[in-house]
Amino acid sequence: MQEADMQKVDELVGRLVGDLGAGVSGVLVVLGDHLGLFRAMMDGRPRSSMELAETTGLTERNVREWLAAMAAADYISYDEASNKFAMTPEQALVFANEDSPAFFGGAFEIVQSMWMDEPKVEEAFRTGRGLGWHEHSTCLFRGTERFFRPGYNSHLVNEWIPALQGVKEKLERGAEVADVGCGHGASTILMAKAFPKSHFHGFDYHAPSIERAKRAAQEAGVGDRVTFRQASAKEFPGGNYDLVAMFDCLHDMGDPVGAGRHIRETMAKGGTWMIVEPFAHDGLKDNLNPVGRVYYGASTMICTPASMAQEVGLGLGAQAGEMKLRKVARDAGYSHFRRASETPFNMIFEVRA
Ligand SMILES: C[S@@+](CC[C@H](N)C(=O)[O-])C[C@H]1O[C@@H](n2cnc3c(N)ncnc32)[C@H](O)[C@@H]1O
Numbered sequence: 515m516q517e518a519d520m521q522k523v524d525e526l527v528g529r530l531v532g533d534l535g536a537g538v539s540g541v542l543v544v545l546g547d548h549l550g551l552f553r554a555m556m557d558g559r560p561r562s563s564m565e566l567a568e569t570t571g572l573t574e575r576n577v578r579e580w581l582a583a584m585a586a587a588d589y590i591s592y593d594e595a596s597n598k599f600a601m602t603p604e605q606a607l608v609f610a611n612e613d614s615p616a617f618f619g620g621a622f623e624i625v626q627s628m629w630m631d632e633p634k635v636e637e638a639f640r641t642g643r644g645l646g647w648h649e650h651s652t653c654l655f656r657g658t659e660r661f662f663r664p665g666y667n668s669h670l671v672n673e674w675i676p677a678l679q680g681v682k683e684k685l686e687r688g689a690e691v692a693d694v695g696c697g698h699g700a701s702t703i704l705m706a707k708a709f710p711k712s713h714f715h716g717f718d719y720h721a722p723s724i725e726r727a728k729r730a731a732q733e734a735g736v737g738d739r740v741t742f743r744q745a746s747a748k749e750f751p752g753g754n755y756d757l758v759a760m761f762d763c764l765h766d767m768g769d770p771v772g773a774g775r776h777i778r779e780t781m782a783k784g785g786t787w788m789i790v791e792p793f794a795h796d797g798l799k800d801n802l803n804p805v806g807r808v809y810y811g812a813s814t815m816i817c818t819p820a821s822m823a824q825e826v827g828l829g830l831g832a833q834a835g836e837m838k839l840r841k842v843a844r845d846a847g848y849s850h851f852r853r854a855s856e857t858p859f860n861m862i863f864e865v866r867a
Pocket residue numbers: 647648658659662694695696697698699700701717718719720723745746747748760761762763766767768824
């Protein structure tokens with residue numbers, strides 16, 4: 515072994531103290547989210563630990579320690595003179611307001627599932643058999659819905675669909691739409707609300723997600739125009755679809771090329787396949803940044819094992835990048851492939867036969 519440069523060791527350990535704090539804070543964010551602590555402070559009014567414990571019906575000594583930890587993370591503000599805690603409007607948007615575009619609550623539920631399922635992933639590394647999406651802890655499914663929904667709320671109807679040639683007009687007139695790998699149906703329901711003359715069909719191979727999506731559609735009042743059915747991406751029923759959408763799920767599939775071929779058979783003439791995938795550059799070096807760090811981590815623990823657990827087991831990974839996605843579309847028989855839009859977290863592709 516080469517001799518270590520102790521200054522560089524100090525720098526690395528210094529960074530790790532910050533990372534360790536982030537890891538610990540993540541658990542406390544989930545705790546505060548589940549116990550309603552953030553929501554109880556959403557109005558910005560300063561509170562003592564006793565007041566917050568009374569409002570939430572929780573034990574003051576536990577609440578006091580949580581508040582101290584959140585103040586140390588600077589996720590909640592502390593005023594020494596009054597010994598009270600409050601959330602700034604910005605902190606409330608990130609931690610308390612589920613409808614805000616900056617809401618981050620769901621993200622740490624995904625991380626929670628990574629910790630809980632780590633032994634299963636260890637086994638997947640040893641056997642090479644992968645780990646199916648459905649084999650994860652329930653917090654992954656809920657966290658995924660809550661993590662992605664703010665981005666879909668902000669961009670899907672206003673930017674992504676208008677960026678696809680002729681699609682918005684078709685949806686306004688009345689079209690048939692499939693949302694494949696729809697999970698809890700957040701994107702399906704959002705589109706159904708925006709385009710009342712169209713019909714939407716959500717498919718996912720994970721039965722509990724489909725059950726949750728059905729309930730969500732009823733609650734949202736769009737149950738008459740939205741159907742959800744358990745089906746894999748290679749087998750969902752055809753319906754002459756004008757648009758087949760896939761949100762953050764193509765890379766989770768073992769056989770994305772096979773899925774693409776099936777989609778081509780289910781589409782109406784001139785139909786569009788919209789692929790929404792995590793943002794990534796083509797080369798690994800270009801993805802070595804904070805967003806890539808999150809996505810490669812999730813991909814190691816969730817997406818790549820999920821794909822490897824299915825037939826073919828291509829293992830695209832959550833940081834596949836445009837070049838590999840273009841090849842999937844080409845191998846599935848499509849001639850048109852265009853990046854229609856992007857955000858710091860997503861790339862949106864327009865694919866046509
Ligand atoms: C990361 S989640 C995305 C869920 C949803 N589209 C969203 O954006 O919230 C990936 C989804 O793909 C689904 N999935 C994975 N492989 C599938 C397959 N072969 N056929 C259908 N769905 C699949 C999983 O069950 C899961 O719901």
